[in-house]
Amino acid sequence: QPETYDELLPKLLPVMRKMCLSRKAQEEKSKKDEWFSSLQYLNACINDLPISESFLDNASEFDGMNLATSDALGWKVDESSKFAVKGNSEHTSEALGWHRNVAVTLNDEEGKPIITIIGNYAVVDNGDPKPMLWLGTTGIRKVEGVCDSTKNQFCIKDHGKTYIIPTFSKTPEVKDLPKEEQDQSSTNSSNLTGEKDLKKSA
Template sequence: MRKICLSRKALEEKSKKDEWFSSLQYLNANINDLLISNSFLDSASEFCYMDNLAINALEWKVDKPSDFAIKGNSKHITKALGWFTDIPISIKDKDGKIVKATGNFTHIDNGEPEPMLCLGMTWIRKVQGVLDPNKNQFRMKLHGKAYIIPTFSKALVVKNLPKEEQDQASADSSFSSLTGDRDLKKSV
């Protein structure tokens, strides 16, 4: 019985993570001449951050060292490796005009296979941004001008469960169908 409870808890946590992932709106952003296609707006995070691959590609050194941990929107806790301040982010609006807005970014090591940039709520508020995932756009105001930035969502990648979890999921569904059958017989 304990194993069933753990499976349900794990499924609930996975569901929360999937819900967070599906709420992200991606956009194409440039820092200097580096296109970071894995850039996203995360209204659930206060921090803006860049990963090791982006920092290494830009050949930057940390502006300000840091020594704290960041707990993201999953169970994963990441150590902040430093800060970068007043970094200009370039994005294109729907008419192809390049818009630049600066931000402060935490340097993290997340082990991702491609450069990543997260624009969190501090940056979103700075540009008076409003996410509209239904229209795949991000509206922002900068220096008195309004811009509409096209965004997109990424589909969830479903990984195969390990054999043990597949067996447990099968046992869980068999258990619920057995109890359901038993309850049905009782009510007849």
């Protein structure tokens, strides 16, 4: 019976095991970058606090904010309502609690208010020091939101009126590989070059 990846990994030689782990990490990073690139960002603020990392996240069931946002606002999280969040994006794991009836103002490109929406936001400690806010499927459905990434627009309805919120995307930051991985990459490249030279001389 074929062994699973996790069962087979410890039996490999250290070099092979390192290569497999490196490839797995690259695949996970690729998936994360793909998710990141698909996000549509909004110009949003709470109580005059601009939140540059505000986005629409269909992969998240709930609307949410990170702990950095809560701290910047000076709000205390009711930790008695901790709960597990399932099926969410990379930014969420376990909610510390809720902030209820939060007024979030959505702005145009120049920072002028378009509309203020009210919602309940789960608070998550994702370790990011920058304030972050997202609208999940709950919040998007509540405002009858429709996102059109081709036009960079998020259309919502309120009391029979349609509001068009401008959106934008961001490119994932490219970070330098650790020195060990750079050396490994260089070694692999040298090996490939050597193999090609041998084939030519043959």
